[in-house]
Amino acid sequence: MSITNNYELYKVFYWAAKTGSLSxxxxALYITQPSVSHAIKQLEDSFGITxxxxxxxxxxxxxxGSLLYSYVEQSQIFIALAEEKMAALKNLDSGELRIGGSxxxxxxxxxxxxxxxxxxxxxIRLHLNHGTTPEVITFLKEGRIDLGVVRLPIVDPQLExxxxxxxxxxxxxxxxxAELRDKTLSLPELMEYPVILFxxxxxxxxxxxxxxxxxGHKLKPEIEVGSVDLLIEFARRGLGISYVTREFVSQExxxxxxxxxxxxxxxxxxxxGTMTMRNMPLTSAATRFLEMV
Amino acid sequence: MSITNNYELYKVFYWAAKTGSLSxxxxALYITQPSVSHAIKQLEDSFGITxxxxxxxxxxxxxxGSLLYSYVEQSQIFIALAEEKMAALKNLDSGELRIGGSxxxxxxxxxxxxxxxxxxxxxIRLHLNHGTTPEVITFLKEGRIDLGVVRLPIVDPQLExxxxxxxxxxxxxxxxxAELRDKTLSLPELMEYPVILFxxxxxxxxxxxxxxxxxGHKLKPEIEVGSVDLLIEFARRGLGISYVTREFVSQExxxxxxxxxxxxxxxxxxxxGTMTMRNMPLTSAATRFLEMV
DNA sequence: TGTTTGTTATAGACATGGTCTATATCTCCT
DNA sequence: AGGAGATATAGACCATGTCTATAACAAACA
Incomplete structure (x- = not known):
């Protein structure tokens, strides 16, 4: 443990030494001069050194005193840096946001x-980690991402x-x-065409x-591709019928x-939906992002 | 000024982070767990960050928290070093003692x-600064030595x-x-011999x-030398009569x-006598030395 | 030389706030 | 289900940090 039981004294000492004046x-500390005088005396007494x-x-x-100052100064500088950093994090001037999703x-x-x-x-530095839904959940639980964006439903009591x-x-x-443009197909009818799936x-x-x-049907894709872009591209080129998200092909x-x-x-x-760890505090950066989405 | 008004909180935070447990x-801090809990909450509230x-x-x-810790840790390390150093100074395990004199x-x-x-x-590192009495006094007033050893009397209100x-x-x-060995000389008689002075x-x-x-006499030295050793040596070789301090030639x-x-x-x-600045605190090293002399 | 203006030191009153005890709540483990 | 051990919460208390008022002192100044 430490000699002094109050690190505040170091702050007072630091300012007294820095300004060369107790007053x-x-x-600077928004206290009165007698308080400073008293604090310095406490510090001196605790060391038994003037x-x-x-x-x-x-x-x-x-x-x-000079020797002490050389150490205390460093200490104070780090504290000041720390407080600056925290303020920056709070203002979202710095920090990072790690998102998982496909x-x-x-x-x-x-x-x-x-x-x-x-x-x-x-x-804010953005980190994007792609993966399947179960992978994203794992990332979350391992603390490798702050939040995940996935398709629902997700049932996991640990997740919010x-x-x-x-x-x-x-x-x-x-x-x-083109012949199918105005038709309405049944599932068996659809299955007669080559189906492209993820x-x-x-x-x-x-x-x-x-x-x-x-x-009662078993869907067997003719073609499997590894990305949504390929699903779209293959369908356009007539290689088959792709199963896609309508909102993702609105342009086409x-x-x-x-x-x-x-x-x-x-x-x-x-x-x-977005998911985060339940009962785990979020960073300001993540909170702000969730508000936006 | 700082965000938090109590650097104690950083100490608590440091130990909580270091031990990974509020309890x-x-x-470690000899306080109760609720106090720690409370302190951490204060710190978190002050930043608005969990x-x-x-x-x-x-x-x-x-x-x-990790980011904060990286700074606070450094700060605490410097404080610990500072306290170690102060303890060492107090124990006279380190420090310096600067003495002035001839x-x-x-x-x-x-x-x-x-x-x-x-x-x-x-x-304790010893620094010896030689000089004449007035020089030593100057050294003292300039703070270049902790204490001086000189011949008295010294009349200076600033000095103790x-x-x-x-x-x-x-x-x-x-x-x-040798012919003078058993004689008792008067001053004029002495002046007929070559006198060696500092x-x-x-x-x-x-x-x-x-x-x-x-x-009513004016003493004119035949020879002037720059050190007490030479005063002794010249007298031994018969170059004249030296004015010396008896205690310094007791061997001869x-x-x-x-x-x-x-x-x-x-x-x-x-x-x-020894002299120090009046109203100026002494180092432990100097105090101890004065006690010895 | 006395006056003013700055400094730090001291004394004592006061109130803030840090610490305590007691208890709740939760998780993990047996 | 129950125990062990963690943190959170509530409320009381009193230590101590801060204040006001004043002293003491040195330097600058008129």
Whole structure:
């Protein structure tokens, strides 16, 4: 343990030494001169060493006082830096924000938010970790990210989930299958065409597979690809019918390079949400981001 | 000024982070766990930032807490070093002692004390500054030495003088003037012989010059030398009669290589003393040395 | 030389706030 | 289910840090 039981004394000492005057130190510390005088005396008594020469023009350090000052000064400098840093963190002038999610969500959903956030808080360093939903959950639990953006539902008592916008998945095709443009297909009819699915174990793929299963069908994709962009590109080139999120292909639907295939069953909408660790405090940076989304 | 008005909080934070437990921090700081809990909350509130994750197994730093810790740790290390240093100074395990005086006093009077002091407190660095009495006084006033050892009297209200041992100056000669061994000389008779004096404006020389003057004589030395050793050596070789301090030639008087010349007037004894600045605190090292002398 | 203006030191009153005890709450582990 | 051990909360108390008032002193100044 320490000799003095009050580190405040070092602050007073620091200012007294720095200003060379107990009165000035008192001003700087917003206390009265007798308080400073008293504090210095306490410090001196605790060491049994005189730290200042007192004159009628102020105080000056003794040999020993100078030695003490050289250490205390460093200490105070670090404290000052620490407080600066904390203030910067609070003001979102610095810090970092680590987000987990899939690449497609980053690109099609989060990008505008990320841009706005970065514009508003250029001091915050953004870290994006892509992964599947279970991977993102693992990242969260390991403390490697501050928040995750995934498709719902997520059922995990350790996680706090905030529902965000709703997405509608659908099947789309390009010019090659123009004959289907105004038709309404049943699931078996659809299955006669080559279906393109996301290759990885994504929540979207699980959803559609389960939908088919609930009607007694087994959906086998003709083609599996590794990114949403490829799903879109393959459909446009007529390689098959892709299962995509409608909101992510709005541009292609508008300009006609893709069209949605109507089905005689409803594909349930999926919800997007953010998740964070329950009972774990968030950084200011993360809190602010969640407010935006 | 600082954000927090109590640097104590950093100490608590430091220990909480270091031990990873509020309870353990409380033990280390000899306070109770609720106090620590309260202190941490204060710190967090002052920043508006959560610093710890609380679990039922203790606490761990948040991202921001870690950042704060990296600064606070440095600060605390410097404080610990400072307290160590102060303790060492107090124990006389380190520090320095700066003494001013004439070379002859160092050699003939102070040497045994210095040796003992150095043996007892090997951590204290000794600085010896030689000079005449007025120079030593200047050194003192400029703060370049802690204490001076000089011949008295010294009259200076700024100085605090402690009388030490008494010295007796006298004239001595060697074999060459053996005829004077049992005689008692008057001042005019002495003046017929070549007199060797210290060249510099020393107090000893002033004293003897004034003594002659008070009897209406003007003492003109045949030879002037720059050190007490030369005064002795010249007298032994028969170059003249040296005015020296009896205590400094006791060895030569004992072995007969020099003898004292008796005079029909008394040379007033001179006192040796230590002087320090009045109203200026002394270092522990200096205080201890003064106690020894 | 007395006066003013600055400094630090001292004394004593007061009230802030840090610390305590007691208790609650929660998690993990047996 | 219960125990052990962690942190959080509430409220009381009193230590101590701060204040006001004043003294003492030195330097600058008129």
């Amino acid at each position: 000035q130190a008192a001003k 730290l200042f020469y007192r004159t009628s023009r102020g105080v000056s350090l003794t040999q020993e 690449d497609s969500l980053f690109k099609h959903f989060l990008l505008p938010y990320l841009e706005e956030y970065h514009r508003k808080y250029p001091g 989930v905030r529902e965000s916008i709703q997405l509608q998945d659908c099947f789309v095709a390009g010019e090659r299958y 290759s990885r174990n994504s929540r979207a793929r699980m959803t559609i597979t389960e939908l088919f299963q609930s009607y 639907l508008d300009n006609g390079s893709l069209f949605e295939i109507k089905l005689d069953v409803d594909i349930p909408p999926s919800h997007l | 353990q921090a409380a033990k 610093l710890f994750y609380r679990t039922s197994r203790g606490v761990s730093l948040t991202q921001e 070379d002859s006093l160092f050699k003939h009077f102070l040497l045994p004390y210095l040796e003992e002091y150095h043996r007892k407190y090997p951590g 003088v402690r009388e030490s041992i008494q010295l007796q100056d006298c004239f001595v000669a060697g074999e060459r003037y 060249s510099r404006n020393s107090r000893a020389r002033m004293t003897i010059t004034e003594l002659f003057q008070s009897y 008087l004992d072995n007969g290589s020099l003898f004292e010349i008796k005079l029909d007037v008394d040379i007033p004894p001179s006192h040796l």
